[in-house]
Amino acid sequence: MEPQAAYVERHRPPGGRRSGKRDLIVNTFLGQHGHLSADDLVELMRSEDHRISRATVYRALQWMVDAGIARKVDFGEGRFRFEHSYRHPRHFHLICKSCNHSYEFLSSDIEGLIEEVADARGFDVRKSVVQIYGTCEACRTGRQRPEDEAPTELLLARDALRIAIATERSGLEFYTRAARMTKDVRGRRVFQQLAEEEGEHLAKLEARYQEVLAQDPDLESRPAFLFFKGAANGLFAAGTDVLAKGVDDKQALMIGIRCERGSHRFFKRYGERFEDSEGKRIFMEFADEEREHLELLIREYKSLALRQAAKPPRRRAKGRPRRASV
Numbered sequence: 671m672e673p674q675a676a677y678v679e680r681h682r683p684p685g686g687r688r689s690g691k692r693d694l695i696v697n698t699f700l701g702q703h704g705h706l707s708a709d710d711l712v713e714l715m716r717s718e719d720h721r722i723s724r725a726t727v728y729r730a731l732q733w734m735v736d737a738g739i740a741r742k743v744d745f746g747e748g749r750f751r752f753e754h755s756y757r758h759p760r761h762f763h764l765i766c767k768s769c770n771h772s773y774e775f776l777s778s779d780i781e782g783l784i785e786e787v788a789d790a791r792g793f794d795v796r797k798s799v800v801q802i803y804g805t806c807e808a809c810r811t812g813r814q815r816p817e818d819e820a821p822t823e824l825l826l827a828r829d830a831l832r833i834a835i836a837t838e839r840s841g842l843e844f845y846t847r848a849a850r851m852t853k854d855v856r857g858r859r860v861f862q863q864l865a866e867e868e869g870e871h872l873a874k875l876e877a878r879y880q881e882v883l884a885q886d887p888d889l890e891s892r893p894a895f896l897f898f899k900g901a902a903n904g905l906f907a908a909g910t911d912v913l914a915k916g917v918d919d920k921q922a923l924m925i926g927i928r929c930e931r932g933s934h935r936f937f938k939r940y941g942e943r944f945e946d947s948e949g950k951r952i953f954m955e956f957a958d959e960e961r962e963h964l965e966l967l968i969r970e971y972k973s974l975a976l977r978q979a980a981k982p983p984r985r986r987a988k989g990r991p992r993r994a995s996v
């Protein structure tokens with residue numbers, strides 16, 4: 671993970687001068703979660719060093735906005751708020767009009783839709799803002815909202831891992847079943863190998879999930895950050911259903927190819943959209959792994975087709991009616 675100082679350095683405009691006071695403001699700002707108004711930051715700075723003027727804080731904020739370190743958000747309160755982008759992936763907001771609190775979420779389906787609309791209209795998107803106004807659960811029910819908030823990056827990593835684990839699990843089930851049903855010895859070995867790999871990787875993902883959970887004792891129960899309508903695990907589940915209906919070796923391999931291709935595309939497409947974060951890495955690594963599986967299955971499919979072409983299928987035993995092919 672990129673350290674904070676390196677992050678600031680990378681965003682420093684060329685020829686930009688260093689300034690002790692500004693560095694102090696930048697570091698304090700980056701240490702905060704949530705959405706601060708300029709005055710919130712002034713207050714925060716003055717609690718540390720009261721010689722810092724309001725104008726210096728304002729200038730530092732503008733500098734951070736220009737450098738891409740801070741994002742300006744307008745929640746319709748008549749003043750701007752600021753959030754930093756260090757280890758803070760892009761997101762949308764739910765804004766409570768009763769308590770003015772905002773809640774962050776990300777929906778890959780909404781992002782996809784925005785892309786689709788912009789493409790259709792030949793529009794070059796620089797920034798998109800989705801803000802949903804209403805009443806939050808805490809205000810609606812009188813239930814206490816947790817005082818502290820988890821960093822967005824941690825929530826994204828948690829949710830990315832959950833999706834990857836669910837996909838891995840359905841992949842494992844698919845290959846275990848395919849290995850049991852496949853009569854071709856080589857094809858069976860391929861499915862067994864893939865089942866083994868999925869099992870190993872599942873254990874790794876679960877260990878990584880535990881590591882992420884260890885960073886915040888309440889992480890598991892925090893609300894979802896990342897929303898997906900169609901997650902990739904559905905692909906393998908559908909594949910397993912087809913297997914259950916009874917298929918031959920070649921068809922089983924073809925189903926595997928379709929599942930892996932769909933899964934690879936899913937993780938790559940969404941992973942590419944995320945900003946640099948642990949969640950992005952999880953998705954991109956997973957996409958690579960699915961591509962390797964895809965390539966292995968394609969090789970096996972081709973070699974099985976060659977073997978079958980070289981050796982005509984054996985006659986069926988007399989008396990057993992041939993099943994009608996679909």
Ligand SMILES: [Zn+2]
Nearest residue numbers: 766769806809
């Ligand atoms: Zn509220």
Ligand SMILES: [Zn+2]
Nearest residue numbers: 753761763774
């Ligand atoms: Zn935000």
